[in-house]
Amino acid sequence: MSTIRLENITRTFAPTKSPLGKSEQAIEDIEITSAPPRTDGLVAALDQVSLTIPDGKTLVILGPSGCGKSTLLRVVCGLESGYSGHVYYDDRCMDDRPPKDRHIGMVFQNYALYPHFEGHGNLSFFFRVRKVADEEAEERIRITSEIMGIGFKQLLARKPGTLSGGQQQRVAIARAIVRNPDLFLFDEPLSNLDAKLRVQTRTEIKRLLRRFGITAIYVTHDQVEAMALGDLVAVMRSGQVEQLGTFQELMTEPANTFVAGFLGTPPMNLFEGASLAGDTVSLGGSSVSLSDERPNQLLSHPHLTIGARPEDAILGDSDSAHLSGLSIGGDVLVIEPDFARQNRLVYLQNGDLNFAAQVPLDIPLNIGNTIEVTFPEESLFYFDGHSGERIC
Numbered sequence: 001m002s003t004i005r006l007e008n009i010t011r012t013f014a015p016t017k018s019p020l021g022k023s024e025q026a027i028e029d030i031e032i033t034s035a036p037p038r039t040d041g042l043v044a045a046l047d048q049v050s051l052t053i054p055d056g057k058t059l060v061i062l063g064p065s066g067c068g069k070s071t072l073l074r075v076v077c078g079l080e081s082g083y084s085g086h087v088y089y090d091d092r093c094m095d096d097r098p099p100k101d102r103h104i105g106m107v108f109q110n111y112a113l114y115p116h117f118e119g120h121g122n123l124s125f126f127f128r129v130r131k132v133a134d135e136e137a138e139e140r141i142r143i144t145s146e147i148m149g150i151g152f153k154q155l156l157a158r159k160p161g162t163l164s165g166g167q168q169q170r171v172a173i174a175r176a177i178v179r180n181p182d183l184f185l186f187d188e189p190l191s192n193l194d195a196k197l198r199v200q201t202r203t204e205i206k207r208l209l210r211r212f213g214i215t216a217i218y219v220t221h222d223q224v225e226a227m228a229l230g231d232l233v234a235v236m237r238s239g240q241v242e243q244l245g246t247f248q249e250l251m252t253e254p255a256n257t258f259v260a261g262f263l264g265t266p267p268m269n270l271f272e273g274a275s276l277a278g279d280t281v282s283l284g285g286s287s288v289s290l291s292d293e294r295p296n297q298l299l300s301h302p303h304l305t306i307g308a309r310p311e312d313a314i315l316g317d318s319d320s321a322h323l324s325g326l327s328i329g330g331d332v333l334v335i336e337p338d339f340a341r342q343n344r345l346v347y348l349q350n351g352d353l354n355f356a357a358q359v360p361l362d363i364p365l366n367i368g369n370t371i372e373v374t375f376p377e378e379s380l381f382y383f384d385g386h387s388g389e390r391i392c
């Protein structure tokens, strides 16, 4: 059992260029999530990352592709040298300790099983390398099979090539467990599985994490996994941790527009280009009268981005909805029914503004209709228009 502490971890690489040069149709508008070059011309895959994972807890690292998640795991397990900063397990500094001496169980996206061994050989390899007596190894494998549950034993006699993705990942998880690790590391373990298996395997991982209470770091780009598995979630972007908290905290108190725009299905609407005058915020032709302390809190932020969750939308303008808030009209572009939640998600466009609103299933609505929705004032989030930091 260990508390894991990362102190100011920075890892840089030379920027990688496509050998073919820049494509003529290079896409400029997609948000670049990998690290921007620094003054020294290097790219920081990790930039001064400090994190503590409490003993027995699962920390999920959540972020888009290229933000540094795998590099972080590689630093934690000792596969990455050439970083600055320090890694501690409890109070033991691990910087010079090779991976094999760190008591880690790792599970990867691509399973990384030894293809020429059967399941059993994949589990026992660790013991053979360490010259553990056969009896003890067999006993550990037997206990692990029991823990893995129904149908697992049959997998031990088969080579990875004859197993489905889900079965291979079960063997890989068992291989991590059989070592009796102090620390579990998962790098997008569900990414190659289809939707149903993803749910099954996720539930299995959750059961195992609860059962063992082992400190774990779980890397994913999928917020559903973060919500299901993380005691704590760290949202990463461009080599930095943007926010650390419970999933609930990240949803209710996002620290900035990046976190707000990354979480939620669909994520929060972010209306840029709002401005403050007195106790009124204006956005295009709409305006919001601020309540409570907000005029004071916003005083030194003349340029604002307003955040509004689709699920807080109420059909109608503020007069007809009998509430104050941000009323905004738009043309219906796309309608997605959500039968499980008895509503549908409507994507709207108003000039340059695109936004989403949740509306009841039973209201007649067609593509091309123009509707007006109101986001109640107390449900709105305000961010600084330049830095993106949350104000209130």
Ligand code: ADP
Residues within 6 Å of the ligand: 013, 014, 016, 034, 035, 043, 044, 045, 063, 064, 065, 066, 067, 068, 069, 070, 071, 072
């Ligand atoms: P993630 O796992 O979040 O997708 P990675 O940790 O794999 O991200 O990579 C983070 C950044 O570091 C990316 O910009 C990637 O191109 C860069 N990077 C990672 N490993 C190397 C390497 N060995 N050489 C050069 N650049 C690398």
Ligand code: MG
Residues within 6 Å of the ligand: 069, 070, 071
């Ligand atoms: Mg990765």
